[in-house]
Amino acid sequence: MFARRNAGVIATLISSVAMLAGCSTASDAPQRASDPAVATKSYFSNWPEGADPAIVGRRIANNFAARGFDFQVNSFHRWIIYPEVCAWYGALQVAQITEDQGLQQQLIGKFDQFRTPDGARRLSPRSHVDYRITGVVPLEIYLINGDPSYLMLGRDFADKQWESTTPDGITTEARYWSDDLYMLPVLQVQAYRATRDAKYLDRVSMTMVAYLDKLQQPNGLFLHSPDSPFYWGRGNGWVAAGMAEVLSVLPPEHPHYNRILQGYKLMMAGLLKYQSADGLWLQLIDQPDFWPETSGSAMFAFALVEGVKRGWLEASAYGPAARKAWLGLVPYVDAAANVRETVVGTNKASKEVGPDLDVQKKFYFDRPRKTGDLHGQSPMLWTAAALLR
Structure with missing residues (x-):
């Protein structure tokens, strides 16, 4: 199955090569900050025992493959939920890159139940970013096996997300929460990867610029919300990962490329501190009185690795930080491939505890931590895949 990549993927690779070749000559194209091949050899190889991303990634991917779905044990959930989609997406990438066809077949087979009339009822019809993201998985499967039925299903999620728009052309699902900057972009990016239709690039880049202009602070980071003015780790992690996804497909000549790259670089510089x-x-x-948190850290690791390997960031400055992040995260993966110290789902503090900022800060400090939460499993898979690409 690994060998049977569809024509759209081949076209993607050809287009990417051509785009990179053009970067060095186009006068308005940003220059690469470093040679990705040199950066990869310098910072993303010679891993100590237990830290090889192929081994770590496959362990976490197998952990996900063996899990049931939350709706099977939790009556509160009726449908696939976004952390499952995020982990599934990463697991499929790891299985493909490592050419683990048995794992790949198992992960694709997990979707079979949702292709039946009864199973389809577990795919949410709600107009909400947390459920529309479901389309990422069938689109990733299509990119692997070329089955057009997966393309139709995944593209339907992406197009329905834009059926209702604001006057400036952004989906009405936009909430201007930091979380949105992963949930919205990754679906539209996947639709572009699968179809090569530029409308998906225009949608996602327009949305990203609107959010950057509204939410990014001068230090590069993002408040959880204006009425919860704290730099929550995973909230910022969603943004970092979303920008990396968008920049991975957006051509440098696109009118919004430079603005998004500027926002991304500002954020990475802020995180480095x-x-x-x-x-x-x-x-x-x-x-400084707070505790290390793995989901946001893994999302930052993913964004840094992508930036160094794709030449958006200066390798000498950011390569060591990316490597240190991965090596710092690996010890949090236990013997069962569950990631420890992952904060559970977190609403903005103002909605939970009111406007008092001291009470809000305590709310963030007291949030429960969980081992094996998919919010933490997912970005470890994305980072492993990025290191292996």
Whole structure:
């Protein structure tokens, strides 16, 4: 199955090569900050025992493959939920890159039940970013096996997301929460990868610029919300990962490329200042009395690795930080391939505890931590895949 990549993927590779070749001559195209091949050899190889991303990635992917779905044990959920989609997406990438066809077949087979009339009822019809993201998985499967039925299903999620728009052309599903900057982009990016239709690039880049203009702070980071003015780790992680996904497909000549790259670089510079000695970032990024949190840290690791390997970031400055982040995260993966110290789902503090900022800060500090939560499993898979690409 690995060998049977569809024509759209081949076209993607050809287009990417051509785009990179053109970067060095187009006068308005940003220059690469470093040679990705040199950066990969310098910072993303010679792993110590237990830290090889192929081994770690496959362990976590197999962990996900063996799991049931939350709706099977939790009556609160009726449908596939976004952490499952995020982990599934990463697991499929790891299985493909490592050419583990048995794992790949198992992960694709997990979707079979949702292709039946009864199973389809577990695919949410709601107009909400947390459920529309479901389309990412069938689109990734299509990119692997070329089955047009997966393309039709995944593209339907992406197009329905834009059926209702604001006057400026952004989906009405936009909430201007930091989480949105992964949930919205990754679906539209996947639709572009599968179809090569530029409308998906226009949608996602327009949305990203609107959010950057509205939410990014001068230090490059993002408040959880204006009425919860704290730099929550995973909230920022969603943004970092989303920008990396968008920049991975957006051509440098696109009118929004430079603005998004500027926002991404500003954020990465801001994050560099707050990385702990152990390689991780804290639950509230700039609060030294807080504890290291794995989901946000893994999302930052993913964004940094992508930036160094794709030449958006200067390797000498960011390569060591990316490597340190991965090596800092690996010890949090236990013997069962569950990631420890992952904060559970977290609403903005103002909605939970009111406007008092001291009470809000305590709310973030007291949030429960869980081992094996998919919010933490997912970005470890994305980072492993990025290191292996």
